[in-house]
Amino acid sequence: MSERVEIVEVGPRDGLQNEARAISVTEKVRLVDALSLVGFRRIEVASFVSEKWVPQMAGSGEVLGAITRVSGVRYGALVPNMRGLEAALKAGADEVAVFASASEGFSQANINASIAESLERFRPVLARAREVGVPVRGYVSCVTDCPYDGLVAPEAVARVAGELRTMGCFEVSLGDTLGRAAPERVDAMLGAVLERVEARALAGHFHDSFGRALENVSVALGRGVRVFDASVAGLGGCPYAPGAAGNVSSESLAAFLEAAGFEHGLEIERLRAAADVAVGLWEADG
Amino acid sequence: MSERVEIVEVGPRDGLQNEARAISVTEKVRLVDALSLVGFRRIEVASFVSEKWVPQMAGSGEVLGAITRVSGVRYGALVPNMRGLEAALKAGADEVAVFASASEGFSQANINASIAESLERFRPVLARAREVGVPVRGYVSCVTDCPYDGLVAPEAVARVAGELRTMGCFEVSLGDTLGRAAPERVDAMLGAVLERVEARALAGHFHDSFGRALENVSVALGRGVRVFDASVAGLGGCPYAPGAAGNVSSESLAAFLEAAGFEHGLEIERLRAAADVAVGLWEADG
Numbered sequence: 001m002s003e004r005v006e007i008v009e010v011g012p013r014d015g016l017q018n019e020a021r022a023i024s025v026t027e028k029v030r031l032v033d034a035l036s037l038v039g040f041r042r043i044e045v046a047s048f049v050s051e052k053w054v055p056q057m058a059g060s061g062e063v064l065g066a067i068t069r070v071s072g073v074r075y076g077a078l079v080p081n082m083r084g085l086e087a088a089l090k091a092g093a094d095e096v097a098v099f100a101s102a103s104e105g106f107s108q109a110n111i112n113a114s115i116a117e118s119l120e121r122f123r124p125v126l127a128r129a130r131e132v133g134v135p136v137r138g139y140v141s142c143v144t145d146c147p148y149d150g151l152v153a154p155e156a157v158a159r160v161a162g163e164l165r166t167m168g169c170f171e172v173s174l175g176d177t178l179g180r181a182a183p184e185r186v187d188a189m190l191g192a193v194l195e196r197v198e199a200r201a202l203a204g205h206f207h208d209s210f211g212r213a214l215e216n217v218s219v220a221l222g223r224g225v226r227v228f229d230a231s232v233a234g235l236g237g238c239p240y241a242p243g244a245a246g247n248v249s250s251e252s253l254a255a256f257l258e259a260a261g262f263e264h265g266l267e268i269e270r271l272r273a274a275a276d277v278a279v280g281l282w283e284a285d286g
Numbered sequence: 287m288s289e290r291v292e293i294v295e296v297g298p299r300d301g302l303q304n305e306a307r308a309i310s311v312t313e314k315v316r317l318v319d320a321l322s323l324v325g326f327r328r329i330e331v332a333s334f335v336s337e338k339w340v341p342q343m344a345g346s347g348e349v350l351g352a353i354t355r356v357s358g359v360r361y362g363a364l365v366p367n368m369r370g371l372e373a374a375l376k377a378g379a380d381e382v383a384v385f386a387s388a389s390e391g392f393s394q395a396n397i398n399a400s401i402a403e404s405l406e407r408f409r410p411v412l413a414r415a416r417e418v419g420v421p422v423r424g425y426v427s428c429v430t431d432c433p434y435d436g437l438v439a440p441e442a443v444a445r446v447a448g449e450l451r452t453m454g455c456f457e458v459s460l461g462d463t464l465g466r467a468a469p470e471r472v473d474a475m476l477g478a479v480l481e482r483v484e485a486r487a488l489a490g491h492f493h494d495s496f497g498r499a500l501e502n503v504s505v506a507l508g509r510g511v512r513v514f515d516a517s518v519a520g521l522g523g524c525p526y527a528p529g530a531a532g533n534v535s536s537e538s539l540a541a542f543l544e545a546a547g548f549e550h551g552l553e554i555e556r557l558r559a560a561a562d563v564a565v566g567l568w569e570a571d572g
Contacts, residue, residue, distance in 0.1 A: 180565055182561075182562060183558060184558070208497075208520065209520075210519040210535070210561070210564070211517070211537055211538050212537055212561065214500075214537070214541045215537045232497075233497050234497025249496070249497020251498055251500070251501050252498075252538065252542075256538075256541065256542050259504075259546035272468065272501075278496070279466055279468075
């Protein structure tokens with residue numbers, strides 16, 4: 001039997017938050033319900049950041065309340081702080097995620113705090129989540145390239161990833177936020193991170209803005225990573241701000257893993273049906 | 287020895303023509319020169335359409351004149367009519383391509399002619415190219431979905447592809463211009479086309495706007511197609527008009543073909559170096 005690689009579906013959250021048009025709660029629910037039938041064990045559906053900053057994520061609580069939950073699927077939400085965590089728990093999130101940056105410039109721009117401050121902010125979130133038995137994932141963004149600071153040192157990524165893991169994150173997802181990461185630099189970054197965090201607690205999160213996501217998946221597979229984030233239909237791929245979005249599509253990733261001899265556990269026909277729903281969000285758009 | 291699949295690099299033409307920013311002749315030449323070292327047998331570098339319509343293609347003649355030609359590589363150009371052909375020949379194009387649409391709506395919008403009129407316009411182009419011994423490729427766009435007419439009938443694609451082949455095109459490249467093609471529909475389309483054109487004279491040209499390109503490559507491989515168009519770094523993937531661009535990246539396609547056990551003949555390190563040049567076009571952009 002071939003080795004298993006898990007695809008974590010992040011389209012309804014990371015994908016839609018980067019789309020220019022607003023998607024209604026009803027549309028999101030329809031998309032999540034289609035994704036629930038595909039075989040994903042985890043779907044990230046919501047974000048409890050301020051609606052002022054990411055208006056596309058308004059109605060996250062409603063989405064979590066309205067979806068038809070399928071047994072065996074964990075529905076996740078992004079939480080920036082205690083307030084976000086409480087809202088996510090109230091809405092019934094099965095898993096939450098905190099997010100830090102590997103570069104100071106992006107940390108300031110994205111969450112208005114230094115890396116150290118952001119990590120301090122997550123401590124009570126992790127403690128409270130532990131109390132209620134909700135697993136916490138940690139994202140690290142800008143793991144090779146930062147729009148403000150340029151190239152990011154592998155050691156900087158290792159430090160943040162190690163901190164998140166030590167704090168209690170069951171998994172650390174390493175994100176090439178810009179989609180500019182050269183595969184050689186992803187390899188060097190992983191080399192440094194693996195000194196602090198074991199491969200089975202890592203995930204790869206590669207954007208495809210410059211068509212490099214699958215090469216980077218390849219490199220990470222070679223380093224022992226077996227969990228990857230992806231978005232159905234590559235949601236997030238048509239931003240008005242070039243270079244900042246575009247998750248690798250779940251369909252491409254599944255096709256690639258299959259060709260490479262890994263098992264992903266997804267039902268392709270149902271994934272295609274979910275992709276049709278996602279593409280359909282643009283049909284009415286003209 | 288594993289079976290060979292050819293990747294035709296179209297980034298300097300199809301990719302750049304869909305980018306919002308203007309790329310200078312010097313930048314294009316640098317990109318083409320990097321691509322010439324990768325192992326591609328064909329690189330599409332220029333387009334002799336009116337600069338009024340596609341300003342990014344201004345300087346096509348200069349590009350063809352300034353690149354460092356590598357033996358064994360054919361440098362191609364798009365030509366809409368006799369005037370374009372003469373300009374391409376003068377500039378030293380090794381191969382030219384004509385382009386028709388499978389849908390009337392797109393034909394009118396894109397080339398301001400009915401499908402039948404456009405095919406008539408190509409007749410003298412093919413005759414003249416034959417005289418001077420320059421091979422002509424035929425593109426068919428909108429092979430499953432048209433932004434104006436909606437779903438495109440497989441038989442309509444087969445008719446245009448068959449005409450182009452009969453006229454003398456050595457290869458017909460079937461394009462999912464919008465990147466919306468569902469794999470089942472690509473399969474049905476190919477079924478119809480293969481009644482008129484043999485697999486070895488076909489190429490697949492899939493855009494990745496919705497992350498479906500590799501699935502469609504998979505389907506076409508299953509139908510016997512062994513030539514695919516791709517763009518280094520997925521050039522064309524950051525348009526301001528959502529849904530109309532984004533070639534599958536040459537790197538993704540190469541990684542996928544390798545995983546699937548096909549030989550592509552490209553040197554990955556050099557492909558990565560060329561991708562770095564392509565990504566670098568945006569670095570200065572902020």
